[in-house]
Amino acid sequence: GLISKKTKTFGLILPDISNPFFPEMARGAEDEASKHGYNIILCNSDWQIEKEKMHLNLLQQKCVDGIILVGSRINEQYLSVLSKSATPIVLLDRTSALDIHSISTNNVLGAYLATKHLIDQGYQNIAHIAGPALSPSAQQRLAGYRKALVEHHRVFDLVLVTEGDYRIAGGTLAMQRLLRLATIPDAVFCANDLMAIGALEALQQAGVKVPEEIALVGYDGINLARYVNPKLTTIIQPTYQMGIMAVQLILETISSGQKNFKSIELDPILEIRESSLRRE
Ligand code: RIB
Known part of the structure; x- marks a missing residue:
């Protein structure tokens, strides 16, 4: 049969690690990933589209098993190219009209x-x-x-x-x-x-x-x-929980092998x- 090479690694692209909102989210993702034997490679985009794209390319070259893209600003057209890549992708803190997993808050x-x-x-x-x-x-x-x-x-x-x-x-x-x-x-x-x-x-x-x-x-x-x-x-915002859910969605995609796109929206609390x- 086919042998698929697994790196047991996920990529996580964040806008700004110095904003405590994002490490909280990263913590959720990492805790869930390590429960399942995966490591996380962390990248900062500094809120810049070009840096997001560069990190996406590098992560794909490293053959990560999935990518979580947080607070992304890249346009729908580029996202549609991404959504066709073999690597499962989850948008976090943002939605899209495309066939691409997303977890966001209202x-x-x-x-x-x-x-x-x-x-x-x-x-x-x-x-x-x-x-x-x-x-x-x-x-x-x-x-x-x-x-x-x-x-x-x-x-x-x-x-x-x-x-x-x-x-x-x-x-x-x-x-x-x-x-x-x-x-x-x-x-x-x-x-x-x-x-x-x-x-x-x-x-x-x-x-x-x-x-x-x-x-x-x-x-x-x-x-x-x-x-x-x-x-x-x-x-x-349920920040930590969002990180957990992003990893769960990628794991689901990997294990089911099917593209059953989910767009999950959570409610924030005053x-x-x-x-x-x-x-x-
Ligand atoms: O603090 C950073 C903000 O940017 C958060 O509110 C998050 O939702 C993001 O979009």
Whole structure:
């Protein structure tokens, strides 16, 4: 019969290992992989499409048994080429209209919950520090923010939307821009926790009290968000579980040998902490 060569290795391509969201996901993937006797090769794309493609090629040359592609920005056309490769691929933290496995969370819902929470708490002028415009998750979170405002008869005003980079420094710069507006917001929903932590830094430097003067909500549920002062309200993603599920999906594909594509979408959860307490 045919002899198929197995390397017992999976490739994992992440955007940014220095963002605690991604190592949490990698932990899930590695724990599950090692249970089944597989190792993981980790690659960083620095949010760059060209680096993603380079890593994909290298991993395929090394004959890995499967590839998990996290937070990818590469286009559908290139993904369709990938989906035809012999190596099983799972998209994580992103969906696709193509025949390709994916595990993602409902970003529109998460952002909707965050924004609705601020509305319910009595905040009037809610700004958004968005993720990088090219990132699908950032676009979906902007849509969820907008949906909550519109449904509650608030004005969606682009002046209150400013772009960050999903990193701490970008959050600080974005918050400094919001503080220079003619009408300063009384609440800010940030598209991830690192930017919210950066925003908190800008607010503390400017002597603005959180949440008394400006409330903050983040997104991701990284551990660090519990240890800042005030503790950060956030949208929790099942990050570790997503890593586990990605490996399970690849293992299923390998053992069944059939292409039964699955697109799994999980729901995020709002965790209310001190940074968005009700306005007195
Ligand atoms: O913190 C990084 C963000 O980018 C996460 O929210 C993740 O969902 C990704 O898209």
